[in-house]
Amino acid sequence: MADEEYLDVVDENDNLIRTATFAEVKEKGLRRRTVNVMIADSGLDRVALALRSRNQKSSPNKWHVTAGGHLNSGETYEQAAYRETLEELFRDEPPQTALKLIEIARFRNDVPAKRKFEYTSFLYAVHSGPFFPDKNETEEIIWRDSDEVIADLARNPDKYTATMGIVMPYFESHRRALGKI
Numbered sequence: 001m002a003d004e005e006y007l008d009v010v011d012e013n014d015n016l017i018r019t020a021t022f023a024e025v026k027e028k029g030l031r032r033r034t035v036n037v038m039i040a041d042s043g044l045d046r047v048a049l050a051l052r053s054r055n056q057k058s059s060p061n062k063w064h065v066t067a068g069g070h071l072n073s074g075e076t077y078e079q080a081a082y083r084e085t086l087e088e089l090f091r092d093e094p095p096q097t098a099l100k101l102i103e104i105a106r107f108r109n110d111v112p113a114k115r116k117f118e119y120t121s122f123l124y125a126v127h128s129g130p131f132f133p134d135k136n137e138t139e140e141i142i143w144r145d146s147d148e149v150i151a152d153l154a155r156n157p158d159k160y161t162a163t164m165g166i167v168m169p170y171f172e173s174h175r176r177a178l179g180k181i
Contacts, residue, residue: 006073029115033071035081077121
């Protein structure tokens with residue numbers, strides 16, 4: 001089928017093993033590459049959170065990073081992060097100001113009970129909007145104080161995707177290293 005998506009299958013160290021269809025990766029629980037992008041203000045004190053659409057199969061109605069998804073075969077992490085950000089926040093229209101993506105971390109993001117095995121790159125970009133989210137993916141986007149998000153994640157983890165609990169500490173460490181907190 002010409003429209004079938006192909007993904008790179010990788011090992012636990014992010015080394016390419018082979019290419020497979022998206023359907024095969026999901027069916028067999030093969031490790032794939034993914035990206036998560038957090039949009040922040042220029043001081044990194046506030047982050048834009050996306051409320052996942054109620055129609056999403058995974059984690060509907062939960063707060064999540066601003067954009068994310070899987071890498072297509074042959075795509076770099078930065079290319080996928082840029083593509084996903086355009087698709088999810090700007091409906092494929094270039095943003096009014098340039099997006100400079102900065103990688104904070106790469107990590108294994110495995111959920112064996114769900115047969116989900118990923119190697120993930122977490123990036124951020126400074127951007128103030130406006131955003132035009134794809135309503136099939138995102139109900140709304142709100143700005144929240146970074147410290148409030150960390151505190152709320154600890155008090156109310158069920159309001160957030162599991163990924164948020166993984167990436168926010170990386171974001172906080174990055175802010176600390178830059179002297180932002």
